Amino acid sequence: MANLVPFWLLLSALLAPFASGDWNILRPKKSHLDLGDSLKIYCESWRVNVELNNVKGFEVVPQECISHVKKYMTSSQYTADSERAIEEVKLYLSTCCSPEGDGTDAWIFDVDDTLLSNIPFYKKHGFGGEKLNETDIEEWMRSSKAPALEHTLKLFNLIRDKGIKIFLISSRGEDLRSPTVDNLIQVGFHGWSALTLRGLEDEGKEVQKYKIKARQRLVDEGYHIWGIVGDQWSSFEGLPAADRRFKLPNSMYYVA
Numbered sequence: 001m002a003n004l005v006p007f008w009l010l011l012s013a014l015l016a017p018f019a020s021g022d023w024n025i026l027r028p029k030k031s032h033l034d035l036g037d038s039l040k041i042y043c044e045s046w047r048v049n050v051e052l053n054n055v056k057g058f059e060v061v062p063q064e065c066i067s068h069v070k071k072y073m074t075s076s077q078y079t080a081d082s083e084r085a086i087e088e089v090k091l092y093l094s095t096c097c098s099p100e101g102d103g104t105d106a107w108i109f110d111v112d113d114t115l116l117s118n119i120p121f122y123k124k125h126g127f128g129g130e131k132l133n134e135t136d137i138e139e140w141m142r143s144s145k146a147p148a149l150e151h152t153l154k155l156f157n158l159i160r161d162k163g164i165k166i167f168l169i170s171s172r173g174e175d176l177r178s179p180t181v182d183n184l185i186q187v188g189f190h191g192w193s194a195l196t197l198r199g200l201e202d203e204g205k206e207v208q209k210y211k212i213k214a215r216q217r218l219v220d221e222g223y224h225i226w227g228i229v230g231d232q233w234s235s236f237e238g239l240p241a242a243d244r245r246f247k248l249p250n251s252m253y254y255v256a
Contacts, residue, residue, distance in 0.1 A: 043068035047251040053233045058254050061128035069251050070127040073119060079151075081249045086151045089229065089246050090158070096243065097164060097226050106193075106223040107159050108215070108242065110230035111170035111180065113250050115156065115189060116146035128252035141172060144179045148187035152229065152248070156189060164226060165193040169214045169235070171207045171255060174199045207255050208234040215240050 043065035049055045061069050072078055097105065112118055121140040122128060140146075160166055172180055174197045181195065196214045198205075211234060218225060225242040228235060231250035236242075 039064060047072060050251045051249055057256060059131055063129060066127055066129035073127060073252060078249060083151045085246050085248055086155050089155055092244055104222050104224055105164045106167055106218055106225045107164045108167050108169055108225060108228040110235045111168055113231040114229055114248055115149060115152055116183060117149050118146060122252050141176050142179045144183035144186060146183055153188050160191045167218060168192050168195040169211055170197055172197050208237050211235055212238040
């Protein structure tokens with residue numbers, strides 16, 4: 001929470017003339033300053049800076065911003081932002097990729113909150129306001145109940161139908177392969193070329209380094225990676241890189 005100190009210092013100075021001894025930002029008293037609007041502005045700024053990768057490494061959403069993140073992740077704005085990102089992918093696809101027919105054209109998708117939505121899980125776990133319990137999230141993944149993100153399902157089918165091979169690279173563990181495959185198939189994802197999950201040799205490795213290794217393996221096999229779609233910056237950073245990367249919004253958690 002150390003990254004919140006500048007905000008609190010600024011806000012405290014700003015409100016000093018109006019605040020009483022029992023003032024609380026979550027239960028603001030009426031004053032010349034609309035504290036609700038100030039909090040909303042701060043939380044939206046925090047959320048946007050998560051998307052810009054300026055806010056990194058947070059374990060939980062700031063408590064005062066949980067309701068804001070919840071409203072966004074369940075709103076038509078979240079859907080519109082995601083669909084806009086997908087439209088940019090489609091525009092890129094219309095000009096970038098002319099498959100050679102030799103089977104070396106590749107596209108990478110992340111899985112969680114890219115193909116499959118974990119919002120039903122986070123509804124029960126504070127929309128990122130609780131420190132993630134690995135046992136709980138793995139139990140959710142084993143249930144194979146995550147719904148598809150419909151906009152990426154349509155994109156997935158479009159890319160597959162263009163003759164580009166689709167590779168799924170997830171930070172899920174290898175022990176979750178069966179429920180992950182079941183979940184993907186149940187909600188309509190078919191025809192990917194490979195699903196890469198973390199094996200024993202990847203335990204303890206940063207997600208970014210693990211995904212770099214997975215991409216390098218594809219390049220070594222002769223694939224040209226036209227693009228990556230994911231919801232975390234760790235899916236994109238480092239070399240080898242794809243020609244383009246497209247990030248979907250997600251301010252509920254941060255994966256390094």
